[in-house]
Amino acid sequence: MIAILQRVSQARVDVAGETVGAIGAGLLVLVCAERGDTEQEADRLLSKILKLRIFSDEAGKMNRSVQDIGGGLLLVSQFTLAADTSSGNRPGFSQAAAPDEGRRLFDYVVAQARAAHPVVQTGRFAADMQVHLVNDGPVTIPMRMEPCPGSIQK
Template sequence: MKVLLQRVTSARVDIDGAPAGQIGQGLLLLLGVERDDTVRDARQLAARIAGYRVFSDADDKMNLSVKDINGGCLVVSQFTLAADTQSGRRPSFSSAAPPTQAEPLYELFVSELRAGGIEVATGSFGADMAVTLTNDGPVTFLLTSTGKT
């Protein structure tokens, strides 16, 4: 499981021109689910993100999490993060989980963040979405499940 995490001052996702989800200060999380991902991966990654310290404290050090600042998370499914881009000029999606496997893990990931007391907005799994964001910093990290690269 991979998450491209972006610290934002605001983010929103539109579907067919209509707003589907939006947040103010917080994290935009683009989530890619791979074939070998499990419930454990979704839970572990959600817990890690809830406590990931990417917001500045009074000393301008990254010591605060999204929970610490009462920020929100906008979670957007993005199967292209699971692409194999190691060779050639076209990505391979053979490592991406099929929708029947990926959607329940996406939903679990969202539920775990909410259970941790974080306000979560989402797009719609598998939809064609337009994402708008104001990257803060910019601060962007790629996080993966434990043991994966």
């Protein structure tokens, strides 16, 4: 799985002029399931997102997690993170999970996040979304969870 984390002072997702998810300070997380990803990668990714120390402490050092600050999570599905731009000028998306599997894994991440964190909002899977954010810092962190050695792929 792939994720892009953006530390934000605020963020929201609009679909057809309606706000479907919004947070104050916290993390906007773009999430992409790739072919072969399982709940195991999703669990590892979410654990890392919740514990990553990218918020400032009293001394101004990046030493606090989104959980430490009680910040929000805005999770947005983003299959284009799996883009292959190695040849030609049109990206390929063959490494992205099929839409049904991508939705299943995204919904799984959302459910697990809601069980572990008090403030979780989302975009709308497969919708034409407008994402508005104020990137704080700016701090933008790419993450990729590879399958664990010896894990069984579906």
